[in-house]
Amino acid sequence: MTTRIVELRQGILKKNDELAAELRGRFAAAGVLVLNLVSSPGTGKTAMLELTLRELRARGAQAAALVGDLETDNDARRLKASGAPVRQINTHGICHLDAEMIGKHLDGWDEVAGEKGAPLRGLDYLFIENVGNLVCPSSYDLGERIRVVLLSVTEGEDKPLKYPGLFNSADAAVITKIDLAAACGFDRTLALGNINEIRPGIRVFETSAKTGAGMEEWLGYLAEARSGRA
Amino acid sequence: MHELSIAENIVGTVTESLAAYPGARVVEVRLRIGVLAAVIEDSLQFCWGITTQGTTLEATKLAVTTVPLVVHCARCGEDTELEGVQSFRCPRCGEPATELRQGRELEVEAIEIEEAG
Numbered sequence: 001m002t003t004r005i006v007e008l009r010q011g012i013l014k015k016n017d018e019l020a021a022e023l024r025g026r027f028a029a030a031g032v033l034v035l036n037l038v039s040s041p042g043t044g045k046t047a048m049l050e051l052t053l054r055e056l057r058a059r060g061a062q063a064a065a066l067v068g069d070l071e072t073d074n075d076a077r078r079l080k081a082s083g084a085p086v087r088q089i090n091t092h093g094i095c096h097l098d099a100e101m102i103g104k105h106l107d108g109w110d111e112v113a114g115e116k117g118a119p120l121r122g123l124d125y126l127f128i129e130n131v132g133n134l135v136c137p138s139s140y141d142l143g144e145r146i147r148v149v150l151l152s153v154t155e156g157e158d159k160p161l162k163y164p165g166l167f168n169s170a171d172a173a174v175i176t177k178i179d180l181a182a183a184c185g186f187d188r189t190l191a192l193g194n195i196n197e198i199r200p201g202i203r204v205f206e207t208s209a210k211t212g213a214g215m216e217e218w219l220g221y222l223a224e225a226r227s228g229r230a
Numbered sequence: 231m232h233e234l235s236i237a238e239n240i241v242g243t244v245t246e247s248l249a250a251y252p253g254a255r256v257v258e259v260r261l262r263i264g265v266l267a268a269v270i271e272d273s274l275q276f277c278w279g280i281t282t283q284g285t286t287l288e289a290t291k292l293a294v295t296t297v298p299l300v301v302h303c304a305r306c307g308e309d310t311e312l313e314g315v316q317s318f319r320c321p322r323c324g325e326p327a328t329e330l331r332q333g334r335e336l337e338v339e340a341i342e343i344e345e346a347g
Contacts, residue, residue, distance in 0.1 A: 003257060003344045008247055012239045012261070012336045095232055135268045136232035139336060164315040165266040168330075197317050200326030 016140055019099035023143025030120035033226040034128065036142050038166060039150035040159070041132030044176040046075045047209035048150065049127055053082035055219055056125060063125040066105055068097040070131065085109070096136040099143055102128065124226060134159070138166040146225060152176045153184050157191035160198040167198045172205070174218065179208040236269060236336070237277040241287060243338050251343055258291040258342040264335040265299050265315055299333035 011017055027034045037045050049065060056063040064085040067075045076088035087105050089097060106120070120126070128144060130137045149170035151159050154177060160167040167173070173195050181188065188206075195204055203221060207214035244259055263269050271294050278292045299312040303320035309331050310321050318327045 001344050001346060003342055005340050005342050006247065006251070007340045008243065008338045009340075010243050010247075010338050012236055012243060012338060014243070015239070094235070098235075138266075138268050139232070161316050165268045165334075168266060168315075168318065169334075196326070197319075200318055200328050 013139060013141075016099045019103060020141035020143040023099055023102060024145070026120065027126070027143060027145070030123065032120050032123045032126050033146070033222070034126045034142075034144045035146045035148055035222075036128045036130060036137075036144035037148050037150060038130045038134070038137045038170070039132060039152075040134045040155065043132070043150045043152045043155065044209060045129050045132070045150055046078055048174065048176055048207065049129055050079055050082055051209045051212070051215065052127070052218070052222075053079060053084040055215060056222070057083055059219070061124045062122055063127065064123055065127040065129060066097075066102065067129040068101070068131045070094075075129065091131060095131055095133050096140050097128065097130050097142060098140045102142050125222065134163040134166050138169045146171045148172045148174055150174045150176055151191070151195075153178055153181045153186035153191075157187050157194055160191075160194040164198045167195065170199060170202060172203045172221065173199070175204065175206045177208060177210075178206050178213055179211050233269060233273040233277045234281070236274060237281040240278070240292075240338060241281055241285070244287065244341055247341065248343075251345065254343040254345045256287055256290045256341050257344050258293055259287075260293045260295070260339045260341065262295050262297050262335045262337050262339045264297040264333040266330075266333045267336045269336065271296075295339070297332050297335045300331040301327035302329040302331050303327055304329070 039045050053063050053065060065079050066087050066089055067079060068089045068091060069075055070091055070093055073088040076086045079086040089101050089105050128142055147170045149167055192204060195202060205214050205218045207218055240259060244256060248254060275292055282288045282290060299315055300309050301312060301318060302309050303325050305325040306320060306323045308322060320327050
């Protein structure tokens, strides 16, 4: 018997990365801006997305959403009330979305979004609401152009320090529920400082889905990003 | 807890590369995992045991090398290793560091195989 070392130097998530690259190409060709929303459970991703979809539609933009949860289609039903095409992805125990799940859920979507055979055509924005989790989604590229991390004022200002892997991988940050900031004793300066320490220079939006605060800046950013200026 | 899917992906990678070495037995799988890769080694070892149980990879050792965080500083042009993951600044000049050179690795570096003859 002889032993030897075989160099592989291969990414463990290579298959996911390849699929994500394919998706990114498809999204770019269709001219749709894709955003991956990540946060812990209860941050208010769905509430933020509901308002975003409604506002975008009111401004004449075409937006759709894929929403991931372990179980139930509650979020998809909530989001559909905005009038936007929405599909639920149930992962049945898996703690993150991956590129294969996104690809599968785009198939056969012609009847709800876009044209036959081209499910993305005509769409301006596609939001992917990830499973609520601040750890695992950081490793899985979904082919998005922008990864948005959300943080609510009720969670504690040190979340970015506790979950640097995810916060550092984000392209933009949204602070949610700022209508509750005073009641929670939220230290805004500390939270912004922590975000900037982990991901220097990132754009941060301070929002409330309840009062609509910060939505103009957020929607402005989306429009800029879509036109390639952000 | 995505270490189980990571373990399954490692099995896939190793099995595919073994096709070029018929009859070989894998003694050790060597991984490089960055400190920001969100993988807990203990958990991965546990999942590796479960995933490989009853397969040809059972009893194969999983050797993990942790890859530290290295940032590139736009101001002083240096690549420097950071001691922690709590502050992304150049340790030399204090400039915020937006470019990572390493620390997100999640890769099978090599396998050690045993061949007949």
